[in-house]
Amino acid sequence: MTNFHPDTKWLSEYAAGTLSDSQALCVSTHFAYCQKCKQEASELTQLGAMVFNTQTNDNESAPDLLQNVLSHINKDPGQADVAPPQNNSQPVTGHTDLPTVIKTLIPEGTDNLSWKKIGPQISIAKLSNLGDTRSVALHKLQPGSTVSDHDHHGLEITVVLDGSFSDQDGKYFPGDFLVRKAGEVHSPCTSNDEECLCLTVCDAPVKFTGFFTRLLNPLVAYQHKH
Amino acid sequence: MTLGVNPDENQSEFGTARTQTPSGYSMHPDHEKPFDEWAETIEHIAVNQDREAFTRLFNHFCPKIKAYGMALKSHHTSPEMADELVQDVMIKVWQKAKYFNSDKARASTWIFAIARNCRIDYLRKLKRISSPLTADDLWPVFEEPDPVSVMDLARSSAQIEQVVNTLPAEQITVLREVYIEGKTHAEVAKQTGLPLGTVKSRLRLAMDRLRSALPA
Numbered sequence: 371m372t373n374f375h376p377d378t379k380w381l382s383e384y385a386a387g388t389l390s391d392s393q394a395l396c397v398s399t400h401f402a403y404c405q406k407c408k409q410e411a412s413e414l415t416q417l418g419a420m421v422f423n424t425q426t427n428d429n430e431s432a433p434d435l436l437q438n439v440l441s442h443i444n445k446d447p448g449q450a451d452v453a454p455p456q457n458n459s460q461p462v463t464g465h466t467d468l469p470t471v472i473k474t475l476i477p478e479g480t481d482n483l484s485w486k487k488i489g490p491q492i493s494i495a496k497l498s499n500l501g502d503t504r505s506v507a508l509h510k511l512q513p514g515s516t517v518s519d520h521d522h523h524g525l526e527i528t529v530v531l532d533g534s535f536s537d538q539d540g541k542y543f544p545g546d547f548l549v550r551k552a553g554e555v556h557s558p559c560t561s562n563d564e565e566c567l568c569l570t571v572c573d574a575p576v577k578f579t580g581f582f583t584r585l586l587n588p589l590v591a592y593q594h595k596h
Numbered sequence: 597m598t599l600g601v602n603p604d605e606n607q608s609e610f611g612t613a614r615t616q617t618p619s620g621y622s623m624h625p626d627h628e629k630p631f632d633e634w635a636e637t638i639e640h641i642a643v644n645q646d647r648e649a650f651t652r653l654f655n656h657f658c659p660k661i662k663a664y665g666m667a668l669k670s671h672h673t674s675p676e677m678a679d680e681l682v683q684d685v686m687i688k689v690w691q692k693a694k695y696f697n698s699d700k701a702r703a704s705t706w707i708f709a710i711a712r713n714c715r716i717d718y719l720r721k722l723k724r725i726s727s728p729l730t731a732d733d734l735w736p737v738f739e740e741p742d743p744v745s746v747m748d749l750a751r752s753s754a755q756i757e758q759v760v761n762t763l764p765a766e767q768i769t770v771l772r773e774v775y776i777e778g779k780t781h782a783e784v785a786k787q788t789g790l791p792l793g794t795v796k797s798r799l800r801l802a803m804d805r806l807r808s809a810l811p812a
């Protein structure tokens with residue numbers, strides 16, 4: 371039911387490894403729902419490998435590097451994998467059917483994150499920054515939320531993880547990958563029966579901005595006047 | 597041949613599962629599977645921990661990895677960094693050889709993906725950036741094989757060379773800038789004066805060539 375996908379630019383920058391970490395997180399999350407994009411990214415990686423493999427080189431040998439590597443693997447010949455650390459400290463509750471990369475990022479589970487209510491029906495859990503300055507967060511929209519028009523001030527990516535929401539452009543389901551640019555105005559609303567969970571990454575390194583956050587600012591300001 | 601098989605089982609059985617299959621190390625009928633010498637080598641290393649085979653693999657890929665390290669357009673790029681990259685990548689190849697599946701991937705695709713991830717992690721280390729996710733978390737290379745997982749289009753080096761030789765120079769240049777020099781499309785567009793859409797369309801054309809030149 372995934373209808374909104376990253377385009378070739380996104381997928382090739384992912385394959386080349388030039389996307390920022392937080393943007394790669396969004397694309398990688400999308401793959402958990404979309405075999406088609408995963409396949410395209412794989413083919414784009416093969417394209418890169420093709421160039422990698424045909425690099426002209428003088429075939430210089432590097433006996434010292436080889437010796438270093440051999441002595442390293444002689445010390446540690448096991449080819450063993452360290453088992454991923456099991457996080458048993460807290461029971462994982464909340465939205466549990468999530469992509470592996472999201473589970474790795476939040477091993478404690480969605481319920482154990484520190485959620486901040488930023489509106490009557492919207493909460494945000496800001497996640498730690500990855501290797502870049504973009505803000506990474508989860509947003510939770512309660513069933514039946516409607517939020518007023520808002521526009522965007524930077525590039526914002528939203529990936530639906532659970533539930534659905536809609537705006538004038540369509541209805542969005544798990545896996546849908548949405549890129550919003552500055553100046554675009556949206557008034558999202560959720561369905562009446564289920565909570566919607568989204569991953570959001572936005573350019574501005576400003577606290578608590580994001581797809582569903584900024585839209586609330588006029589609303590919050592309005593409420594404060596009364 | 598190892599579709600859906602837990603790599604750990606292969607290792608504990610010391611390779612019996614691999615060497616007894618019809619497409620195992622010593623047998624590779626051309627009509628069944630085009631020969632990828634280095635794929636066979638990696639599978640052999642996974643099973644036998646053969647250091648001589650590993651040395652051959654090292655000598656073949658070392659210059660490519662080093663060139664990949666040196667090509668990065670960054671002020672962090674140096675011969676020392678490229679040497680570190682070669683060592684990081686080849687140690688990982690040794691450690692993770694059991695995850696390689698020649699039914700799914702060409703050796704060069706697998707090693708390119710490892711080199712890409714190592715270069716990302718190495719740059720982070722240089723920039724003292726800490727992140728809860730490693731490059732391998734964000735760009736998974738060592739996933740458990742599953743029946744619907746993706747597969748390489750080309751299987752033989754000859755097929756790949758054929759494609760490369762027929763690509764126009766302008767497409768090769770864009771591919772090199774994007775994949776090897778590590779530039780974003782926007783950076784390529786800015787430096788070459790090409791419209792952003794042209795960068796994307798050259799990649800697309802090269803992709804179409806790769807797809808159409810290879811048997812389905």
Ligand SMILES: [Zn+2]
Pocket residue numbers: 372374375376400404405406407408
């Ligand atoms: Zn997709």
